[in-house]
Amino acid sequence: MSTGKIAIVGAGPSGCFLAQSLLKAAPELEVDLIDRLPVPYGLVRYGVAADHQGTKAVARQFARVFDRQGAEFHGNVTLGADVTLEALQGAYDAVVLAAGLSNDRPLDVPGAALPGVWGAGLITRALYDHPDAGTLPDLGPRPLIVGNGNVAIDLLRLLAKQPEELEGSDLGPVATDWLTQSGIEEITITGRSPAAQAKFDTVMIKELAKLSGVTIHVEGAGSSEDAAEAKKIEAVLALNGHATGPRRVTFRFGLAPLAVEGDDHVTGMRFKTDAGEETLPCTSVLTAIGFCADGQLPRDALLARAQDIEAGVLAPGLYATGWFRRGPRGTIPENRADAQALASRILADLTPDPAKPGRAVLADLDARVDYAGWTRIDAHETATAPEGRVRAKIARREEMLRRAREEES
Amino acid sequence: MKITILYGTETGNAEMLAEDIQSELENDHEVDCLNLSDMGAGDFDPSRFYLLVCSTYGDGELPASAQPFAEAVAAEKPDLSAIKFAIFGLGDSEYEETFNFGPKTLAELMQAQGATQIGERIAHDASGPDMAEDLAFPWAEAVISEAAEAMGEDA
Numbered sequence: 001m002s003t004g005k006i007a008i009v010g011a012g013p014s015g016c017f018l019a020q021s022l023l024k025a026a027p028e029l030e031v032d033l034i035d036r037l038p039v040p041y042g043l044v045r046y047g048v049a050a051d052h053q054g055t056k057a058v059a060r061q062f063a064r065v066f067d068r069q070g071a072e073f074h075g076n077v078t079l080g081a082d083v084t085l086e087a088l089q090g091a092y093d094a095v096v097l098a099a100g101l102s103n104d105r106p107l108d109v110p111g112a113a114l115p116g117v118w119g120a121g122l123i124t125r126a127l128y129d130h131p132d133a134g135t136l137p138d139l140g141p142r143p144l145i146v147g148n149g150n151v152a153i154d155l156l157r158l159l160a161k162q163p164e165e166l167e168g169s170d171l172g173p174v175a176t177d178w179l180t181q182s183g184i185e186e187i188t189i190t191g192r193s194p195a196a197q198a199k200f201d202t203v204m205i206k207e208l209a210k211l212s213g214v215t216i217h218v219e220g221a222g223s224s225e226d227a228a229e230a231k232k233i234e235a236v237l238a239l240n241g242h243a244t245g246p247r248r249v250t251f252r253f254g255l256a257p258l259a260v261e262g263d264d265h266v267t268g269m270r271f272k273t274d275a276g277e278e279t280l281p282c283t284s285v286l287t288a289i290g291f292c293a294d295g296q297l298p299r300d301a302l303l304a305r306a307q308d309i310e311a312g313v314l315a316p317g318l319y320a321t322g323w324f325r326r327g328p329r330g331t332i333p334e335n336r337a338d339a340q341a342l343a344s345r346i347l348a349d350l351t352p353d354p355a356k357p358g359r360a361v362l363a364d365l366d367a368r369v370d371y372a373g374w375t376r377i378d379a380h381e382t383a384t385a386p387e388g389r390v391r392a393k394i395a396r397r398e399e400m401l402r403r404a405r406e407e408e409s
Numbered sequence: 410m411k412i413t414i415l416y417g418t419e420t421g422n423a424e425m426l427a428e429d430i431q432s433e434l435e436n437d438h439e440v441d442c443l444n445l446s447d448m449g450a451g452d453f454d455p456s457r458f459y460l461l462v463c464s465t466y467g468d469g470e471l472p473a474s475a476q477p478f479a480e481a482v483a484a485e486k487p488d489l490s491a492i493k494f495a496i497f498g499l500g501d502s503e504y505e506e507t508f509n510f511g512p513k514t515l516a517e518l519m520q521a522q523g524a525t526q527i528g529e530r531i532a533h534d535a536s537g538p539d540m541a542e543d544l545a546f547p548w549a550e551a552v553i554s555e556a557a558e559a560m561g562e563d564a
Binding site for chain 2: 051055064168210
């Protein structure tokens with residue numbers, strides 16, 4: 001017998017870890033994961049880099065949440081369009097918003113709207129075959145990356161890689177061709193902070209020492225008395241002079257963006273530095289300066305009147321977790337800890353109302369994809385993986401839906 | 410045999426493997442499964458065989474759930490000379506410089522207090538083709554029979 005009905009909006013890592021935790025503590029709960037995409041796992045599928053398959057291994061835990069712990073997946077269901085938040089709140093004892101933050105935080109300087117300025121999320125979604133992504137743009141021979149987080153490093157690494165370095169990834173043929181034929185001669189990566197305070201993880205920097213077709217220069221890494229900061233600087237400096245090929249990679253620090261230069265297209269980026277101002281010529285600007293909400297949910301309003309935002313309580317029976325609550329900071333395990341804490345809170349608060357219909361509120365949505373539908377997509381993608389790839393991702397929503405509905409023969 | 414599986418985890422992958430090993434073994438053995446975060450430095454029992462499952466996180470560090478345990482062992486220096494353990498590592502060879510440093514650190518810590526390691530330290534590679542359990546189940550079976558011999562018990 002059910003002891004409560006819980007809907008989680010967003011089947012990414014935070015939502016899946018929350019469902020895992022809830023069902024571990026209370027296996028008889030009805031837990032439904034709702035996602036606007038026909039496929040689960042969110043950031044693990046579309047944000048974790050295609051060449052970081054080890055990081056994607058958490059998906060094996062998430063698969064068990066559905067096939068052993070009894071959570072249900074309701075994919076291709078958009079909150080607001082297919083079902084309202086109010087309807088979910090009426091149908092479930094608790095509703096949790098775990099929708100993440102998927103839009104690129106815009107660069108707030110003059111010229112940021114010029115053609116040739118692209119958000120990192122926009123580029124990576126296209127690289128990772130997200131169904132809502134546009135086509136990959138021409139970056140020209142000298143792209144400049146603004147930002148020093150792990151997303152910026154992911155982008156740098158992928159742009160810098162040689163085709164054979166993409167072996168074992170799940171990068172699709174379109175993205176592979178785009179990278180192979182990019183014609184990139186030089187990639188500059190700029191951070192607002194000194195290297196000591198850069199947001200990237202040291203291990204992400206060390207990984208760059210494996211790049212086989214680049215010549216890396218590090219300028220102005222500075223120094224620090226702090227042990228952790230010194231370690232970070234040391235890792236960056238260890239890359240200086242790494243010369244395995246012709247594609248130049250330049251690290252610059254302490255550059256605060258002032259303006260994107262150009263008349264009808266990007267030609268450079270002007271920065272404020274300790275020494276004054278400096279303009280770096282480039283053929284495109286890639287911004288990797290964080291993420292914000294996509295506007296499909298009234299996040300700001302919900303957070304502003306939250307009952308206890310630290311605990312993830314927005315209102316009685318309405319919760320938030322992961323990036324949607326915390327903002328765009330923290331790795332997958334940090335959000336796991338967040339989800340585990342929220343699970344305890346939800347279970348403590350829960351007062352099940354047997355009259356609530358739960359998942360029946362979704363029953364009329366004919367285009368829904370369930371977990372069995374996802375397993376058919378997954379099986380097709382892994383079975384059709386070409387040589388050197390672990391998966392052939394289906395990029396188009398219509399094809400996902402078709403594969404999901406195909407009966408197993 | 411009385412077995413305790415101790416896991417150190419950051420993303421939950423090591424926890425999942427530890428639970429899988431427990432399910433695999435519990436028909437033939439009396440098996441506990443415990444997060445290292447719930448294990449005190451003085452909690453070891455010489456009548457039990459310890460199977461450690463541990464990942465690596467960040468720049469070659471121990472995973473979060475193993476860190477308080479490691480600090481406690483280093484501070485309290487318990488006498489583990491009667492303790493036998495085996496260790497299985499979860500790692501990712503993308504990060505080759507620090508591949509499986511977590512379990513290495515943990516094994517050295519146990520040995521420094523006199524504990525005896527049974528078998529080799531095995532490492533699963535998340536970027537490789539194998540499933541962790543496909544390596545871990547035969548490993549567990551092998552170290553248990555070796556430990557049974559060493560501890561004078563029937564496996």
